[in-house]
Amino acid sequence: MSTPAMPEKVAAVTPVKSGAFGFRHYLICLKGVVVREGLRFLHQRERFISSLVRPLVWLFIFAAGFRQVLGVSIIPPYKTYVLYEVYITPGLCGMILLFSGMQSSLSMVYDREMGNMRILLVSPFPRWYLLVSKMLAGVSVSIAQVYAFLIVAWFWGVKAPPLGYLCVLPALFLSGMMLCALGMLLSSMIKQLENFAGIMNFVIFPGYFASPALYPLWRIQEASPLLYKLCLANPFTYAVELIRFAFYGQIDWVSLGVVAGCTLLFLGGAIIAYDPSRGLITRKQGTGGNG
């Protein structure tokens, strides 16, 4: 049964090309993906509330409780002693990006299980563009959450220099891209939603605690040289420092380099993983079909 019915005829035919997609079409696609992500976020109220409550609990309760225990000396970018609440705010911004990035990858696994992901993947736009659009959508939602948190923190008395709220935007964007790309890469490796809990335990918690989000690196170095080395190997460390310096209108070049490099690395990995010809996805039997 191997003889094709019309191969000769097909071979002789020159395919008719449609008009190529222009810049406008790419923008329409990007907008559609971002709007969908935003709508999903708004429709899932519990997700919105928990994304705001989580860092606020850390700020209102944890930071207040530990203010006297964990003193912060004068370290760059700070030019004077700062309250512990001020110190951990960049880390909490990073935490929002970290959870949101992982949440967005969780939604990709969910979409894949439910079949929604197929609608994205069968779009005629290049696969890399679709994934970057999905990432930009995730980052946009993450940044909105960070600013919502910063507004509440401002009323709580935790204030950065006014210009810092603008300067931090590129740092949030780049850090968000890195964490979304990491989430996307992880989502390609997870076949079932149930397996995601493991990733949460192995990525989110170690990533967050082995970083200067809650305590300065010099304190970690004093307490445990091994943990200090782990912190230095943790990309989230650099995301937090990039955000911290950006709040004061400064650029931590090492952090910028590491975050940019890791973004490219994770994004490249995710694009390869979702590429039908090379990726991990193609080696697994998809869900939703019997045939």
Next chain:
Amino acid sequence: MQHARTAKTGNGAAALDVAGVSHSYGPKRALNDVSFSIAPATFTALLGLNGAGKTTLFSLISHLYDTRQGSIRIFGHDVSRASGEALRRVGIVFQARTLDLDLSVYQNLSYHASLHGIGRHEARQRIAALIETVDMQGRQHDKARSLSGGQMRRIEIVRALLHRPSLLLLDEATVGLDIQSRAGILAAIRKLVETEGIGVLWATHLIDEVEDGDQVVVLRQGDLVAKGKVADVVKASGAASIRDAFSKLSRGEAAAQAEISP
């Protein structure tokens, strides 16, 4: 169900040409050297029991998986090499429900339109026109979650037609629906073939969905065991009816081949 315009059929190319396609999941062979073509403006039923390889074939045609052995062309465009060109001509209804339940019908459709580069104004017009043809005008702003199984399918078909495809792939589109919904959807799809010139590949294991004038392709455990017009397949398999032929072919008791022709 009315399509916005008559489908483009390309330059005389087959709507779909599958040539020598094999696919494995690790050591498990899902498709084995499958070849067939379907002409534009024809209805072809892809028959096979569960596990025959229908969904795998759909995943390859829609480029969810890459075709590593053999080739798949849609109106002459190789799915692996020119996936964008190929996918622009295809509308797909997957077996699993793929509507986002948290979004409204309109938001689901609008999202799909943007994934095909269709702007908001044009998308709104097309959605309004197509949704009217499936008698769901009043449901545009309802959440997808509130729709019945049959209504969801109708919306998925509307979605598959939004970008004016020339080839429509439907994977077990009537599974889980009542008899009336099944008949309605099947009739609407057949009408699209006649009036709009769309080629249809209809995967099913329900033999009563096949009509005498249809082309059929029968898969059994990844092997193509029959292809051609219903009458030819029935004759070649030595059966009395297409139901008997499918039964024999599915048990591996016969093989039948007839040239697929429009």
